[in-house]
Amino acid sequence: MIIKNNKLIPVILLMFALAAPIASQAQCKGFAKRKCLPELKPFVHNGQLNSTTLMEGESAELVMTFHAGQQYRVMVCAQASLKKIGFKMMDMDREIIFDSKEQADAKNWDFNVNATQQIIILVAVPKPGKHASANLPGTLVQSGCVALLVGFKD
Numbered sequence: 260m261i262i263k264n265n266k267l268i269p270v271i272l273l274m275f276a277l278a279a280p281i282a283s284q285a286q287c288k289g290f291a292k293r294k295c296l297p298e299l300k301p302f303v304h305n306g307q308l309n310s311t312t313l314m315e316g317e318s319a320e321l322v323m324t325f326h327a328g329q330q331y332r333v334m335v336c337a338q339a340s341l342k343k344i345g346f347k348m349m350d351m352d353r354e355i356i357f358d359s360k361e362q363a364d365a366k367n368w369d370f371n372v373n374a375t376q377q378i379i380i381l382v383a384v385p386k387p388g389k390h391a392s393a394n395l396p397g398t399l400v401q402s403g404c405v406a407l408l409v410g411f412k413d
C-alpha cells in the first residue's frame with residue numbers, strides 16, 4: 260500500500276501508538292486469567308482482576324476493602340521475565356501489616372480479618388542489581404505482566 264497523502268502518515272502512526280497499550284493490557288489480562296487464577300485455589304476469586312504491565316523499578320498501589328469474619332488470600336503473580344516481585348500490605352496510616360520480603364519473598368498471604376477495613380496493597384518490581392545485564396549499554400529494562408488477585412474462603 261502506497262500512501263500518496265503525507266498528511267495521513269502522522270494520523271496512522273498515532274493510531275498505532277494508541278492501540279499498542281490496549282493490546283498489551285489485553286495480553287496481560289489473558290495471562291492473569293490463564294496462569295494466575297488457577298493458582299489462587301482453594302480460595303474463590305473475588306471477581307476483580309487487577310493486572311498491569313510493570314517495568315523493573317516500577318510499583319503499583321491499590322486500595323481494597325476486606326470484610327470482617329472472612330478468610331482471604333492475596334496473591335501476586337508475574338511473568339517469568341520479572342524476578343522477585345514483592346508486595347506489602349498496609350493500613351490506611353501506611354503501617355505495614357505484611358511484607359513479602361520478610362517472608363522469603365512469599366507470593367501470597369493468607370489472613371483473617373476481624374474488622375472490616377481498607378488495606379493498601381503495594382506491588383513492586385525491584386530495580387536490577389549493580390551487575391545486572393539491564394545496566395549494560397544497549398540492553399533493555401525488563402517488563403512484564405503483574406497480577407494481584409484476592410480470594411476468600413467460601
